[in-house]
Amino acid sequence: MNDALDVAVRLVIVFGLFLVLPLVVGQTEHKVMAHMQGRLGPMYAGGFHGWAQLVADGVKFAQKEDVVPKDADRRVFQLAPAVALLPYLLVLLAIPIGPGEGAVGQVIDAGIFFVLAVMGVGVLGSLMAGWASANKFSLLGGLRTAAQLLAYELPMLLAAASVAMAAGTVSLPGILNAFEWWWLPWQIVGAIVFFVAGLAELQRPPFDMPVADSEIIFGAYTEYTGLRFALFLLAEYAGIVVLCGLTTVLFLGGWHGPFGGDGLGWVWTLLKTAVLAFVVIWLRVTYPRLREDQLQKLAWTTLVPLALAQIALTGIVKVAIQ
Amino acid sequence: MILAAQAAAEAPGFLSPSGVEIAFLLVGLVTLGAAVVTVTTRQLVHAALWLVVALGGLAVEYLLLTAEFIAWVQVLIYVGSVVVLLLFGLMLTKAPIGRSPDADSGNRPVALGVALAAAVALVWVVVDAFRTTWIDLDGAVQGSTEVTGATLFKHWVLPFEALSVLLLAALVGAIVLSRKKEQAR
Amino acid sequence: MDPLLPPSRPGIPGSGLAKGLAVTLRTMMKKTVTAQYPDVQPELPPRTRGVIGLFEENCTVCMLCARECPDWCIYIDSHKETVPPAAPGGRERSRNVLDRFAIDFSLCMYCGICIEVCPFDALFWSPEFEYAETDIHELTHERDKLREWMWTVPEPPALDPKAEEPKEIAAARKAAEKAAEKAAAEKAAAEAAAQAGLEAQEEQQ
Structure with a gap:
């Protein structure tokens, strides 16, 4: 009974974080993007600086009619948002926020494989949506999504493999237990490759070719309305949280910080994740969208060789210090 | 799945199966069903999506057999990459929504024969190999990454390397094919 | 290379990307330009055609x-x-x-x-x-x-420096100047007369 209660409490906490953190990131994006463009952003909803804007948006989405196009493949079309969103919830379960068993939803032995595998599944949602919408723009968006995923999955995996080699384990808490501060410069190339590839996998600008609004309206999500559309958006922001959390755990030392003992570990994790989320928004505001050929070129001719070089470096250093 | 049924049938605790065994059996049935739908449905993309269900079911079966590493690799490679590639190909061919009446070939009996032969061979080999082996769920984990890695690189290095040679051959073949095409232009 | 083009400096790779990031960051630190109209009335230029x-x-x-x-x-x-x-x-x-x-x-x-x-x-x-x-x-x-x-019409804006003065003021000033000239002339005449009287007295003595 106690075990069941423990599991239930963990699930509720993770679910709560899953609902709250993406909204926080979304609101931060509203505000940061606005100020980077000399604007104020939302100011009214909720009273104080528009803090409840996304809640209001959610209410609006919930009120909208749920439209399924006549020629669409109904079941696949309706299932797609869930397929896009749920994997991120599962991944969040495996990210350790602090040291010890108490600070992770579920310790998973092959943690890296779990998170990368499940994140890859999330993209299936976009593909299903793109195909089932019976819309050429959606189909193009789905194609671009697939092409992007195929290109960027490899560098992401290679970069993660480099950390796993360094730590000698594929478990996320295990990696953090083995972390030393000098891993930061040692794995920095891998970190950048991982982060950039993750951004591309999330289809965040500047890698938002699959939803390029000036060309294909909103890619795979063109036909979606109401709550299902909101779920896709939530998936994107949950993806940001997950990607930043993962980069923190794999490359930035998670709960390790220059000061403050293990008790404050979770603060460090959240802080690093928040900084990375800010960087995600910052990159979105700064850079224009990459063209499809530039996207593929970046993945195959820059990120993959860099990731391989990182793996070689990791191997050499690992052998040297043994 | 057939393996699951037989394993359960041969189990000493067949009349009082544990929760894990029941789950294993049910997931096996779902996987089998999804696999059958995959090859019988006339809707191309649906077939690919049912394949996702079948492969995911297999991953769950691996999990229930405590082979965590294999399970996640299964999801990563098959669901995350192979099926995405498959869908990519289907979308490029502009797979229609709805039934494709021409999505059938005369090879049906042959395919059935091959599938049955493969299934019989696999079931026979696996059942013969693990006839009375039981996984002790309470003991040391037998399918963790460490154990899998050690087994793979201590006892099965030769097949592993042979497999990678096969992949290399496929890679070289692909390059040769694509180069030939370019010259033809 | 085209001699008309400015020589392209190779620079450090990625410096352009960093520059872009710096621009957005700097803009974020600056004051925003959003007009919060219904809450704050806009400051309109004096000759606004409302x-x-x-x-x-x-x-x-x-x-x-x-x-x-x-x-x-x-x-x-x-x-x-x-x-x-x-x-x-x-x-x-x-x-x-x-x-x-x-x-x-x-x-x-x-x-x-x-x-x-x-x-x-x-x-x-x-x-x-x-x-x-x-x-x-x-x-x-x-x-x-x-x-x-x-009643909401603002005062007319100040004239540009060195502008011609308004006609009303010019006319008034001219009138005032004329009056002043006249007064000065009269005064001068009176003084001259007085002076002449004095000189006549001195001569008599």
């Missing part, structure tokens, strides 16, 4: 504005009144009295010709701009409304 105000005391119902208006959006009604003679035994005068002065702001194109053309300074630009209505007919604003707007 709406037209009527100073009806100056209006003589000459109808120039109504005739010059390109889209005929000014409505003027008036009648004649007879004013008793100013001096006893004089002739009676007739005077135009304004009955109605309305501007249809659904037609007005804010060209300002009426204001330019008014010879008696009865029409003015007001920066007031919040007069939206829910019905297009209500956009025809009558004289009381136009008069209310008159």
Whole structure:
């Protein structure tokens, strides 16, 4: 009974974080993007600086009619948002926020494989949506999504493999237990490759070719309305949280910080994740969208060789210090 | 799945199966069903999506057999990459929504024969190999990454390397094919 | 390489990307330019063309504005009144009295010709701009409304440095200068006369 209660409490906490953190990131994006463009952003909803804007948006989405196009493949079309969103919830379960068993939803032995595998599944949602919408723009968006995923999955995996080699384990808490501060410069190339590839996998600008609004309206999500559309958006922001959390755990030392003992570990994790989320928004505001050929070129001719070089470096250093 | 049924049938605790065994059996049935739908449905993309269900079911079966590493690799490679590639190909061919009446070939009996032969061979080999082996769920984990890695690189290095040679051959073949095409232009 | 093009400096790879990041970060630190209009009124420049105000005391119902208006959006009604003679035994005068002065702001194109053309300074630009209505007919604003707007007309802006001074002031100044000259001349003459008287006395002594 106690075990069941423990599991239930963990699930509720993770679910709560899953609902709250993406909204926080979304609101931060509203505000940061606005100020980077000399604007104020939302100011009214909720009273104080528009803090409840996304809640209001959610209410609006919930009120909208749920439209399924006549020629669409109904079941696949309706299932797609869930397929896009749920994997991120599962991944969040495996990210350790602090040291010890108490600070992770579920310790998973092959943690890296779990998170990368499940994140890859999330993209299936976009593909299903793109195909089932019976819309050429959606189909193009789905194609671009697939092409992007195929290109960027490899560098992401290679970069993660480099950390796993360094730590000698594929478990996320295990990696953090083995972390030393000098891993930061040692794995920095891998970190950048991982982060950039993750951004591309999330289809965040500047890698938002699959939803390029000036060309294909909103890619795979063109036909979606109401709550299902909101779920896709939530998936994107949950993806940001997950990607930043993962980069923190794999490359930035998670709960390790220059000061403050293990008790404050979770603060460090959240802080690093928040900084990375800010960087995600910052990159979105700064850079224009990459063209499809530039996207593929970046993945195959820059990120993959860099990731391989990182793996070689990791191997050499690992052998040297043994 | 057939393996699951037989394993359960041969189990000493067949009349009082544990929760894990029941789950294993049910997931096996779902996987089998999804696999059958995959090859019988006339809707191309649906077939690919049912394949996702079948492969995911297999991953769950691996999990229930405590082979965590294999399970996640299964999801990563098959669901995350192979099926995405498959869908990519289907979308490029502009797979229609709805039934494709021409999505059938005369090879049906042959395919059935091959599938049955493969299934019989696999079931026979696996059942013969693990006839009375039981996984002790309470003991040391037998399918963790460490154990899998050690087994793979201590006892099965030769097949592993042979497999990678096969992949290399496929890679070289692909390059040769694509180069030939370019010259033809 | 084209000699006309500026030499491309190789630079550090990625420096352009860093520059872009710096630009956005700097903008984020700066003050925003958003106008929070309903909460904060905008600071409008002095010659804003918001709406037209009527100073009806100056209006003589000459109808120039109504005739010059390109889209005929000014409505003027008036009648004649007879004013008793100013001096006893004089002739009676007739005077135009304004009955109605309305501007249809659904037609007005804010060209300002009426204001330019008014010879008696009865029409003015007001920066007031919040007069939206829910019905297009209500956009025809009558004289009381136009008069209310008159009180929102700002003082005329200061002249440019070294500009020619306004005609009224120039005329007044000229008049004053003339008067001063005259006074000075008279004074000088008086003084001269006095001086002459003194000299005559000295000579006598």
